[in-house]
Amino acid sequence: MKVVATEKAPKALGPYSQGYVHAGVLYTAGQIAIDPAVNDVTATTIEEQTEQVCKNLGEVLKEAGTDFAHVLKTTCFLADMGDFGAFNEVYGKYFTSKPARSCVAVKTLPKGVLCEVELIAAVEE
Numbered sequence: 001m002k003v004v005a006t007e008k009a010p011k012a013l014g015p016y017s018q019g020y021v022h023a024g025v026l027y028t029a030g031q032i033a034i035d036p037a038v039n040d041v042t043a044t045t046i047e048e049q050t051e052q053v054c055k056n057l058g059e060v061l062k063e064a065g066t067d068f069a070h071v072l073k074t075t076c077f078l079a080d081m082g083d084f085g086a087f088n089e090v091y092g093k094y095f096t097s098k099p100a101r102s103c104v105a106v107k108t109l110p111k112g113v114l115c116e117v118e119l120i121a122a123v124e125e
């Protein structure tokens with residue numbers, strides 16, 4: 001089991017890691033739209049926040065030695081299901097292999113953000 005940690009993605013907000021690799025599989029924490037350069041949420045719209053989330057996940061994937069093409073499953077959390085279409089527009093640019101997915105609306109997310117995404121990906125060994 002190997003912990004994944006990169007300064008190119010936001011630091012954990014609590015007692016968790018950015019990701020773990022075990023048996024050739026990466027499990028990430030949920031990423032929210034924190035810009036790691038300033039350690040804060042600067043994006044405001046669902047489109048901007050989804051971009052930042054995907055960029056953050058891209059850095060965690062890279063650190064683990066894998067990429068978006070190897071993602072098996074994502075779980076997406078939206079603060080408002082009314083954002084579903086706009087979220088999908090940006091999400092679809094990154095997850096072009098269309099991994100399995102669950103998408104749910106939740107009451108609130110950390111730091112009051114609009115979306116959070118976690119994923120499971122294969123890591124070539």
Ligand SMILES: C=C(N)C(=O)O
Pocket residue numbers: 013014016029030031032110
């Ligand atoms: C942002 C998170 N992944 C968390 O608080 O668990």
